[in-house]
Amino acid sequence: MNNRLSSLDILSLGLMTFAFFLGAGNIIFPPLAGAHAGAEMVPAMLGFLATAVGLPLLTLIAVAKAGGGISTMAKYLPASLATTLALSVYIIIGPSFATPRTGLVAYEIGVKPFIEQDYLASFSVVFFALVAWLSIKPGKLLDYVGKFITPLLVLLLLALAVAVFTAPLGELGVPNADYANDAFVKGFLEGYNTMDTFGALVFGMLIVNVLTSKGVTEKSYIYKYLIIAGCIAAAGLAFVYISLFYLGATSQVVAEGAKSGSDILTIYVFGMFEEQGAYALAAVVMMACLTTAVGLVSAMTAFLTKLKPNWNYTYLVLINCVVCALVTNVGLTQLISLSIPVLFAVYPVAIALIALTLMQEKLGNKGLSYKFVLTVALMFGVLDGLKVTGLDMHTFNFLPLFDKGLAWVLPTAVALAIALLAFKKAPCQATLSRS
Incomplete structure (x- = not known):
């Protein structure tokens, strides 16, 4: 018998999807792009939104249409190639880049400003131990994330957005050379760094699994609920990106000399809300990164257990989290530098797969x-x-x-x-x- 979700469950599903996307890259890259774009913020932001909101939404629609994640979307390839493609995406979005980045950004913004010594190694162990605990019970994701963590996260982000738009700390700055000439293209490429399209390829299947666990089995309803959840997530992401872009575009004076999006965000929030704002920002980042990490670890583990049904889910979660904790200690700057060439090479394949599916x-x-x-x-x-x-x-x-x-x-x-x-x-x- 096919169950139908209540309006509250649908909203919770959408908020869960939004929370899965809203992680490390979504928080640190828009302020940096905005700071570089300055007065060219609008075209740069449109390019960024195309990659970081439009493509992920199209991906979720493609996932819903295909009735499954990347493996199902690639079913017309030879089986070995489809598996290789899927595994490559999961590795990129999982232990190689995206998941460790959640731990790094949580530490850089949520912990490091409040301590004098470097405790990254210890933090990575604690962070991914918590991720492992939440990921071992995937059937509870809707309850943990959609009904508790995300509403608090949304309220904190809303407060920051209202303050940024009503009382910015500066005027729109001067665009750097790249953004002055090709603002839309630069914004489009900057959106690669969020890895949201890859995220949609893996989260889409996770959302399907959540719907199935709730008793939704009819394909038409899975398609409907997945599209609604995707639209809710897209609206939320667009709101956050526009706010953080504007924050960055008005930060050139208050955050002069800042080299990263995390530095810009931290300095701006401290200048606006002082110490209380820094604590609120830490809470936002910690929750956003935690929920994204849980989604990524759960999605990759579900993929591996589907690939090899005899593999133990709990052990795979623990192994995944141990690897992520180790990679986290590479450092944020080095991890971003390593990821950029890979994203430039693989993103076109993901976009082509979405187009082929549609x-x-x-x-x-x-x-x-x-x-x-x-x-x-x-x-x-x-x-x-x-x-x-x-x-x-x-x-x-x-x-x-x-x-x-x-x-x-x-x-x-x-x-x-x-x-x-x-x-x-x-x-x-x-x-x-x-x-």
Whole structure:
């Protein structure tokens, strides 16, 4: 029997989805981008919102349409390639980059300003021990996050946003050279750092699992509730990003010399609310990072147990959290530097997969289309990724948009058009269609 969610449960599901997305990168990157954009805040912010809100929402729609996460979306690839693609995304969004980053940002903003010595190692153990405890009971995620932690988080963020818009600490600053010339593109690329599109690929399946645990089994209702949850999360994220962008854009005087988004945010909040504001900011960041880490660890563990059903869920959670705690000690700056080339290389593949999923009914030969389009996206994405490492890539300057870090856009669009217009159904597909 298919259960239906109450209005409160739907709202809680949306808030849970919002909380899963709102983590480390979502808090530290918008202020930094805003500070660099200054008076060019609007086009930069629109570019950022396209990557960090629009793409994740499209991803959740694609997940709902496919009826599952990245593995289901990639089902038209050979099984080994689909598994490799899915595992790569889970590793990026899991123990390699995104999950340890939640611990680092929680420490940098929530703990470090209030202590004199460095206790990152000890903090990482405590933080990921708590993440492990919350992740071991995934059926309770809706209760833990949606009905308790997130409403408090929303109230704290709302207070900060109201203060920033009603009494900013400065005027819009002067944009730096990159944002003065290509504000929208710079904002778009900066949105990569949030990893929200990858997050949607993994959170989408987690939300489906939560709905199933609540007795929602009919595909049409899962689709409906997932879309509603995605819209709630998108609205919340847009509100937070716009607020933090404006905070950063008006911070050039009060936070002069700040090198990171966490520094800008900490200085600005202290200047606005003094010590009480610093404590409130610490609470916001700690909760946001904790909920995101729980979502990421739960999603990756669910993926691994589906891949290998005989593996123990609890042990996998503990192993995941131990690895994350170790990687956390690399440091925030180093982790961000390592992640950027990987994101430039893999993000185009994720975007291409979303487009293919949304258009799959119009594709003739689905297997060939997926392999062709994703291969093109990966090839040109790797070129963009190598470029941001600092390698001499001037040989490829002839490629459209290569100088902007978007060499993948035109080739991937052309590949998708070829797949839609030129690829015919494979013989087995044509036979199935006639039967």
